[in-house]
Amino acid sequence: MRRQDGNFCFKKDCFGAAIDAYSEDASAVIQDHPKQLKLYSYWRSSCSWRVCIALNLKGPIHFIGLEHEYKAVNLLKGEQFSEEFIKLNPMGYVPALVDGDIVIADSFPIILYLEDKYPQHPLLPQDLQKKAVNLQAANIVSSSMQPLRNLAVLKYIEEKVSFDEKLVWVQYHIGKGFTAIEKLLEGYSGKYATGNEVYLADLFLTPQIHAAVTRFGLDMVIILKFASFQNYVIWFMIYFFSAAVPERQPDYVKT
Numbered sequence: 001m002r003r004q005d006g007n008f009c010f011k012k013d014c015f016g017a018a019i020d021a022y023s024e025d026a027s028a029v030i031q032d033h034p035k036q037l038k039l040y041s042y043w044r045s046s047c048s049w050r051v052c053i054a055l056n057l058k059g060p061i062h063f064i065g066l067e068h069e070y071k072a073v074n075l076l077k078g079e080q081f082s083e084e085f086i087k088l089n090p091m092g093y094v095p096a097l098v099d100g101d102i103v104i105a106d107s108f109p110i111i112l113y114l115e116d117k118y119p120q121h122p123l124l125p126q127d128l129q130k131k132a133v134n135l136q137a138a139n140i141v142s143s144s145m146q147p148l149r150n151l152a153v154l155k156y157i158e159e160k161v162s163f164d165e166k167l168v169w170v171q172y173h174i175g176k177g178f179t180a181i182e183k184l185l186e187g188y189s190g191k192y193a194t195g196n197e198v199y200l201a202d203l204f205l206t207p208q209i210h211a212a213v214t215r216f217g218l219d220m221v222i223i224l225k226f227a228s229f230q231n232y233v234i235w236f237m238i239y240f241f242s243a244a245v246p247e248r249q250p251d252y253v254k255t
């Protein structure tokens with residue numbers, strides 16, 4: 001969003017202001033329809049957010065998305081370890097998707113499942129090289145960034161080492177990931193991460209950037225010093241104002 005001085009602001013306070021300014025409750029619209037898909041999720045989960053964006057994009061109406069039932073799993077209360085949820089994902093992580101008899105845990109396979117089942121708005125480009133770049137960017141986020149700042153890891157560092165060390169740890173690993181992705185996207189990024197269409201890389205990067213700024217104190221100005229991230233201003237804002245944003249989930253709790 002633009003500050004009065006005309007520059008974009010990505011600090012935590014600005015996100016709060018943007019949420020307040022967003023008046024249309026798109027998630028309420030989703031809830032009025034019969035639901036075949038069930039998404040087990042937690043409002044603050046960046047992994048769930050990836051799936052929420054996919055559900056939005058694959059829907060018949062942009063930003064209303066595929067009809068689904070939102071099943072909140074409160075990670076802070078340990079509901080991910082409940083008997084009911086462990087049956088769906090023995091790893092005890094959200095998200096999990098239930099589609100009739102089909103149960104899929106982990107955002108990556110869930111998104112690939114949605115991609116196969118709902119071919120509208122393809123999340124992977126036809127071009128093989130661009131497709132590989134998208135898969136690689138998604139994989140850097142999902143295996144080399146997010147797991148290193150997962151709730152369980154952060155809790156462990158905070159308890160065994162210190163609160164301050166937790167932040168140092170997160171910032172180092174997230175910074176390393178963004179640097180690698182910046183190099184990866186060189187020559188590809190356009191309006192979005194790999195051109196002028198939204199693809200898989202965008203689904204994984206948006207929540208990661210949001211978490212980096214709002215939760216882990218990374219100043220987006222630092223991230224945006226990389227040329228290929230400058231265009232993220234545009235696509236990031238688009239998703240920030242969508243029904244997928246954490247603060248618009250039914251189980252959102254102000255922190």
Ligand SMILES: N[C@@H](CCC(=O)N[C@@H](CS)C(=O)NCC(=O)O)C(=O)O
Binds near residue numbers: 046152
């Ligand atoms: N690779 C998995 C990771 C899932 C994951 O780490 N989920 C987090 C929320 S983003 C979680 O459920 N954490 C619970 C915990 O650490 O106990 C995916 O992409 O879905």
